Amino acid sequence: MDIQNQAQSPSELIDRYRRRVSYLRISVTDRCDLRCVYCMSENMKFLPRESLLTLEEIIQVGRSFVDLGVHKIRITGGEPLHRRDILKVFRELGELDGLRELALTTNGTQLPKFAHELREAGVSRINVSLDTLRPDRYTAITRNGRIERVFAGLDAAQDAGFSRIKLNAVILKNRNHDEIHELVAFAIERGIDISFIEEMPLGVVGDHDRAECYYSSDQIREDLGAHYTLVPTAENTGGPSRYFRVPGVETRIGFISPHSHNFCETCNRVRLTSEGRLLLCLGQEHSVDLRRVVRGNPGDDEALKRAIVASMDIKPRGHDFNLHEAPVIFRHMNHTGG
Numbered sequence: 001m002d003i004q005n006q007a008q009s010p011s012e013l014i015d016r017y018r019r020r021v022s023y024l025r026i027s028v029t030d031r032c033d034l035r036c037v038y039c040m041s042e043n044m045k046f047l048p049r050e051s052l053l054t055l056e057e058i059i060q061v062g063r064s065f066v067d068l069g070v071h072k073i074r075i076t077g078g079e080p081l082h083r084r085d086i087l088k089v090f091r092e093l094g095e096l097d098g099l100r101e102l103a104l105t106t107n108g109t110q111l112p113k114f115a116h117e118l119r120e121a122g123v124s125r126i127n128v129s130l131d132t133l134r135p136d137r138y139t140a141i142t143r144n145g146r147i148e149r150v151f152a153g154l155d156a157a158q159d160a161g162f163s164r165i166k167l168n169a170v171i172l173k174n175r176n177h178d179e180i181h182e183l184v185a186f187a188i189e190r191g192i193d194i195s196f197i198e199e200m201p202l203g204v205v206g207d208h209d210r211a212e213c214y215y216s217s218d219q220i221r222e223d224l225g226a227h228y229t230l231v232p233t234a235e236n237t238g239g240p241s242r243y244f245r246v247p248g249v250e251t252r253i254g255f256i257s258p259h260s261h262n263f264c265e266t267c268n269r270v271r272l273t274s275e276g277r278l279l280l281c282l283g284q285e286h287s288v289d290l291r292r293v294v295r296g297n298p299g300d301d302e303a304l305k306r307a308i309v310a311s312m313d314i315k316p317r318g319h320d321f322n323l324h325e326a327p328v329i330f331r332h333m334n335h336t337g338g
């Protein structure tokens, strides 16, 4: 055994601010069947396929992070279920000792096809993006989607026996802010969770003025207060959501509030883009090119782990999103892996 390399691979990832990184999000593709107005511009250019990490490379990076103490991985995108043969990634990551949670964020349209196999592969949590219950609005927000497919996807996930399903809803003023109560009622009826997300200024989307469409988590909570009693909980899923419960029902209501309640102090995560760039913060450009490390040192997990450990030195203290200024982060959410 190479003692020097072993010494250089700690069992935990700790950054300069003493935060422990235990959660990796992997964007497996930047492509998607939808074009949500807050995520993409209408005419997105996608990456050439050869610049994406291969499935084997994704698995190698995931494995190395788990060796370094990461215990939660979320697969995201783009639309992850559109990547060819993606089940292989779920199956192999699902086998890793040390990985406590394998999660997926999806728009739900491919769940009728994949839900059962995802469950068999060891996926324990699924987040499904749904911002409205109205077919015409859904088509407008996604620029081309059909809401029946998401409903069918939710049915499939529930049939497959997933116990932790959560809706993710980005709320935009004058687009869907009047549906907050209906979305919660829908989640309660289905026995699933829901998180409301403040829009983040990633990339130029062209569709709307982000400052004008800003709808704060506090406002959402106030709106919900007219219909429900919200009781704060200490629950934490390892993410930035703050959770509330409605007495007597299972549904948890979460708020992801990058603007109104900065969550950087307790940040425990890093993100891998589909090209293999390790992003140390969602709202900053500090990154390390892990594709170069992987391809420059074929099959050498130790070299990869050293690069990951070293990256902790450049994880920034936090984001500084400002909706009133032109975006400073030019990558879109589908590149970033939301």
Ligand code: SAM
Residues within 6 Å of the ligand: 032, 038, 039, 040, 076, 077, 078, 079, 080, 105, 106, 107, 108, 127, 128, 129, 168, 169, 170, 197, 198, 199, 200, 201, 202, 333, 334, 337, 338
């Ligand atoms: N395609 C999958 C989906 O939609 O769930 C996974 C990728 S998508 C980029 C992940 C999450 O990011 C979704 O819940 C989406 O609503 C959210 N998202 C996209 N753009 C965003 C933005 N500008 N601000 C906040 N959330 C955003």
Ligand code: SF4
Residues within 6 Å of the ligand: 032, 033, 034, 035, 036, 039, 040, 077, 078, 079, 107, 129, 333, 334
């Ligand atoms: Fe696609 Fe998800 Fe972005 Fe919508 S939010 S365009 S579904 S990647």
